[in-house]
Amino acid sequence: MIESKDIADYFDATLSNIKPLVRLDFDIHLYFSQNQHMVVLFKKGEIPSAEIIQKYRSKGLNKIWIHKNNFETFKAYSASRTKEGSLLSTLLNSTELGGELKKAAGKEIAKVLLQNATQAKTFQEQQEINKKNFQTIRDILDQTALQAESCISEILKLCDVDPVLTHGINVATYAVVFAMAFGKIVPDLLADIALAGLLHDIGVSQIPISILQTPWQAMDREIFREYAEHVHFSLKLINEFSVSTSERVKLLIDQHHEKFNGSGYPNGYKAFQFNDIAQLLTMADLVDSISNGRWDGKKRTLKDALDVINKLESVTPTPEYFNPEILKAVFYWISHTETSEPLTQVVDTVSSQAKYIKQLS
Template identity: 20%
Template sequence: MNDGVRLTAMLISLDAASTSFIKGLPVQWDVVERELDLEKLMEETLDPGPAVIFVGQGGDNDLNSSVLQEVAQLLRSTYPASAIYYVTATRKSLDHKAMVKNGFSDAFLLPTDANILRKRIEADLTQASKGRIVFYKAVNVVDVVPGTVLGFDVYLHLPSNNKHIRLAKADKPLDEKWSEKLKIHKVTSVYVTTDQMKNFYEFTAQQLRRINNGDGLSETEKQEKRERAIRSLLSDLYSEPALDDSFDKGRDLLNDCQQIIKSYVCGDGTGKNSWYEKMLAISNDPAAPYDHAANVATFSALLSIGLGVGNPEELAMAGLLHDIGLADLPPELQTKPVDQLTPDELEKYKKHPDLTLNIVKQRKLILPDTVLEIIGQHHERYDGGGFPKGVAGPRLKHTSQLVALADELSYAMRPTPDQKPRSPAEVINAILDKQNANPGVAKYDPALLSRVAKLFNKPSTETETEVSA
């Protein structure tokens, strides 16, 4: 929503993919482009200053950290109120921590960080326009208490036409009937405008104080904290390894990964009687950054717990890291639907499990053999038609199959313009029906898939005996 105000974005030496992304955003702003020339940048001062400045290494630039530090410091002194972001579509030119240390507000790898960057830009524009430009931000529906005056407007997103309808005004309580409808339709996210997010956080803090909640964080804030932790880990993995990287650095990365698994996936005492409820509560917001990696990790651990297959923490770790190799594919391949890839593009795409393992090796990340095996097999099929090695039948481990199933669940539960949100049970039953209709083309071990379906159809009472991994 725009109240007629126009702001400016400055693009400095961005690569083609980053330029295309910034210019393609549905934002009404004036875009000015500049080359990375320190003397010319020193001579020019835009008035008013840009709301956001994007710096990259497009063209023939190959800038070291000292030059980038000069650029960031110059821009910071010239435009103290502007957000200054380093943006690149090339993993080898990214060192997130160094960029922030050198003076950038943040650093982004596209398209991996596309949704995070978009959300950050929206918050920046709301702040720069003093609330005259606003956007919609997803929040967890659990944090919106029905029958209570909220202090902020609440909206529902309609994927079919990409519109938002208001469910409750700031000075009116959310109708409990609407709350029940959201549950029935498996809606896990509602929306608040960016100018009212301060009111949202104040409301949730008040509610938590009222019920004496121990950790003092709303579900939305927990998701945001999880997102920051996962992004920090993956940014470290994406950074080009230094020549003097040691195995100590690899151990630090492994410790970070294990801490994320413990804190956000397996560390809350989840047991066989609660795994399904937790799965139902997972956000299905299609735009939530890093949600896919987090959801695959969580689904993998919960399937492991529900079936007694493998080590939940190892499956969660494989789920968290399974697709990081996609960052080494050309940017246009990373966002293109698999069924639309050309034969040559598909061959490149099929290399991403091995690319993931290469990143793990480069960063000296010592993972359990089970995790490495799962990462390598998560696109294999029981009928042998998968990739990268065509592993089939009993050679394809149940642990790998569960992470593959978690991967499919994460995508299939998301609402799209053509599909309403679906529950885990609905997705699993659809997968089972499809495979039973053509048993000669089996993605999953039929016996394992049948047991998963039974588990989902009796979530509160079914106790599965252990299945060998």
């Protein structure tokens, strides 16, 4: 049923504002001025496919009308997601899509994000891409919004927010991307990884600023010993301010400076004692730390940071930082861009599946 037949009760937008595969929280109408007729194009609750949106656009339809009561809802909908984020959100929320399809689609999205992320030519460009990629995985955090927000808002008040937050955001983003690329698509796990990424370094707020300004490579034993305490402080702050944080988040944070050869800290875990998900968080942390200059004082793009890691690992007879299988896989994804539009294929696959779901319901 149409909310009102009076065009004055509506505002207009265009079909290009409509995101494929995102469930609508409002009705979308067409208006025919000749006979002042209003019809519903998509109903609240529908998930328009890319195909149907394209079909209407190819027929010359563009202007759509939405009831003014839904203005705020529409604003939030328009601002929320990137194309990859919409798709990811659909995947995560879908109870109908099969596990294998979800995994495959998650992997493809991850590879697209990684390939985009390694296209930056300058550090500034890198920062922009990082921000966009975070927008994509933001929905994952929204899945556990209560847990994340109460925790983050309390704890970040204690921090020198900017550097810690930007680094936390990048680590959360790339740890989630790495996890998806390895076929992990369970929302709770991804939310824990994202939260661990955001919070892993909050303990640096308890370390003297002079120590934080020293790049890792320039730290002497004493400075390093003090700096290494931040892992303990991160966990202490979380235990004090966010008692509901899951044990898995704490485990990931506890291990974010461990190394595959056992020379990391604080526990010196070795090889398979080193949790395989924590290794992904650690890789994201090292990549961003090499990129943002924390490692040796020099800022780099993500691609250059990954090259540094590759060189570090290739000069030692046994791998220092990571399980070689993990590193090999990451390099394979970023260097194999032969599938020019993998995301389009994913959209098509999920679209046809979504259509099938709609027919069933």
